[in-house]
Amino acid sequence: MKSTFFRFFPAVLMALLLSQVAYAVDVVVISNSGTTISAADVKDVFLGEKQFAGGTKLIPVDNAASQANFLSKYMNMAGDKYNSMWTKKSFRDGLTPPAVKSGDAEVVDFVKRTPGAVGYVSSTPGGVNIVK
Amino acid sequence: MVTAEKVNMNHSWQRGLPALLSASIAGILLTLPTLAQAEGDGVPLHGFADVGYTAHSKESTDPKGFNVGSLDFYLTPQFDSNVKGLIEIIFETTKGGEVATDLERMQIGYTFSDNATLWAGRFHTPYGYWNTGFHHGAQIQTAVLRPRFLDFEDKGGILPAHMVGFLGSGKVRAGIGKFTYDVFAGNGPKISMGQDPVNPAAAATPVPQSLGTLNINTAGDNNHQAMAGLNLGYEFSGRADGLRLSIHALRGDVDDDSDGTLFGTTLLNKTEVSMAGGSVVYQGNEWEVLGEYYRFNNKDKSGTSGSHSSWADYLQLGRTFKGRMTPFLRVEKTVLSQLDNYFSMQDNGQSYFRQVLGFKYDVNPKASLKFELMSSKFAAETGRTAYKYRSLLAQYAIRF
Numbered sequence: 001m002k003s004t005f006f007r008f009f010p011a012v013l014m015a016l017l018l019s020q021v022a023y024a025v026d027v028v029v030i031s032n033s034g035t036t037i038s039a040a041d042v043k044d045v046f047l048g049e050k051q052f053a054g055g056t057k058l059i060p061v062d063n064a065a066s067q068a069n070f071l072s073k074y075m076n077m078a079g080d081k082y083n084s085m086w087t088k089k090s091f092r093d094g095l096t097p098p099a100v101k102s103g104d105a106e107v108v109d110f111v112k113r114t115p116g117a118v119g120y121v122s123s124t125p126g127g128v129n130i131v132k
Numbered sequence: 133m134v135t136a137e138k139v140n141m142n143h144s145w146q147r148g149l150p151a152l153l154s155a156s157i158a159g160i161l162l163t164l165p166t167l168a169q170a171e172g173d174g175v176p177l178h179g180f181a182d183v184g185y186t187a188h189s190k191e192s193t194d195p196k197g198f199n200v201g202s203l204d205f206y207l208t209p210q211f212d213s214n215v216k217g218l219i220e221i222i223f224e225t226t227k228g229g230e231v232a233t234d235l236e237r238m239q240i241g242y243t244f245s246d247n248a249t250l251w252a253g254r255f256h257t258p259y260g261y262w263n264t265g266f267h268h269g270a271q272i273q274t275a276v277l278r279p280r281f282l283d284f285e286d287k288g289g290i291l292p293a294h295m296v297g298f299l300g301s302g303k304v305r306a307g308i309g310k311f312t313y314d315v316f317a318g319n320g321p322k323i324s325m326g327q328d329p330v331n332p333a334a335a336a337t338p339v340p341q342s343l344g345t346l347n348i349n350t351a352g353d354n355n356h357q358a359m360a361g362l363n364l365g366y367e368f369s370g371r372a373d374g375l376r377l378s379i380h381a382l383r384g385d386v387d388d389d390s391d392g393t394l395f396g397t398t399l400l401n402k403t404e405v406s407m408a409g410g411s412v413v414y415q416g417n418e419w420e421v422l423g424e425y426y427r428f429n430n431k432d433k434s435g436t437s438g439s440h441s442s443w444a445d446y447l448q449l450g451r452t453f454k455g456r457m458t459p460f461l462r463v464e465k466t467v468l469s470q471l472d473n474y475f476s477m478q479d480n481g482q483s484y485f486r487q488v489l490g491f492k493y494d495v496n497p498k499a500s501l502k503f504e505l506m507s508s509k510f511a512a513e514t515g516r517t518a519y520k521y522r523s524l525l526a527q528y529a530i531r532f
Contacts, residue, residue, distance in 0.1 A: 094218030
């Protein structure tokens with residue numbers, strides 16, 4: 001009994017730790033405080049197919065540190081396909097791909113000071129709209 | 133596209149002009165992003181480039197050996213929330229080995245909403261999928277070559293791949309997907325006859341003409357007759373994500389500038405070109421299916437030969453393994469009436485059948501190696517000689 005407990009304990013501990021890590025790198029989509037979009041709009045915004053919210057031009061920005069999680073959760077595609085899709089869209093329709101910021105701090109700073117900006121970060125910040 | 137006029141420039145100052153223009157444009161393009169970034173407002177410079185190798189069986193007179201394909205730059209400046217531009221410059225080599233420069237696209241647009249953008253200028257004519265989806269972007273297309281009948285005007289194409297005029301386009305959410313539209317009108321093209329390449333200097337006056345190529349009339353319409361068309365599609369999402377179905381149509385009068393030295397008639401031909409068709413495109417994570425069909429019912433408006441039917445189509449199938457290896461095959465066929473002046477006066481207007489078997493290997497997402505075996509068979513028709521040849525093509529293409 002004792003040996004069974006010690007055999008499974010590390011595995012249980014590892015699973016708990018991994019679930020905490022997964023929770024920690026979750027993705028929160030944010031927008032400028034004057035810009036309101038819904039969660040259903042997020043995919044179209046980052047595909048360049050929703051360009052306006054009310055009269056405001058939307059400016060999506062990517063976050064290099066969280067991009068893989070975001071693409072998996074909201075876009076259902078891998079990074080290569082996302083980049084390839086933007087190449088085709090830019091070439092055909094003259095759209096400019098989202099700028100890529102290095103991490104949460106840069107994204108939050110940009111979204112706070114740019115009307116129409118939409119981004120994503122790994123934890124909930126203040127001073128911006130949280131897209132739900 | 134390289135027009136015949138450009139290649140045939142004779143004056144010395146004109147001979148130096150393309151090089152000067154090329155250097156100037158390259159300088160501006162390479163400087164723009166730096167200037168823009170210095171002002172904190174980046175204008176990204178994108179582009180494509182490719183090099184290759186071609187071998188043909190002895191029946192073909194096309195160039196063989198190593199070649200430089202094209203170097204394509206494009207910019208997508210955004211001037212404010214609604215006003216934007218799309219500027220594309222291409223450097224490419226002609227069959228004669230010269231480097232030609234072309235203002236591929238120069239369009240200025242206004243986006244009214246998510247559903248509508250209006251463009252004016254020179255744009256890629258939006259029929260089917262290939263012409264706007266890939267165009268000069270060799271790296272993003274699976275095959276080395278475009279289907280021949282959809283190639284550029286001076287490389288085998290039978291349709292105007294470019295147009296100067298206006299273009300309205302957009303998408304509207306409908307049901308499980310999106311309805312897409314492109315509506316356009318612009319200068320109708322003309323057929324510019326060529327010069328007899330055999331020995332033009334020694335030929336009698338006037339120099340005999342040879343078959344022509346489409347000229348899209350960038351500087352203005354020669355017959356003041358617009359060409360207009362549309363492309364209506366539906367993009368599926370959800371379980372059918374990647375599937376797009378569309379129909380397209382095109383109509384306009386096309387004249388040629390034949391002078392009677394080719395077929396003995398001094399009558400300039402005028403043809404009312406009417407094209408309609410459709411396309412099926414599926415681009416999933418593994419499978420790629422591309423198919424386009426074009427039906428022509430062209431009317432002779434300068435003579436009494438009446439209306440003539442012709443058609444062209446292609447189907448390409450490919451499957452990607454391990455995310456980077458894509459074997460594919462393509463068949464393409466045209467049946468073009470030689471009673472129709474629109475086709476009989478075009479150098480590219482001969483009916484043909486082509487089979488392509490190829491392989492694309494993505495070295496990384498921005499660089500691809502491609503290899504193709506191609507078999508082409510051209511039909512015996514009035515004024516045309518039957519011939520066939522086989523080709524081996526290799527291409528190394530990048531995007532940036």
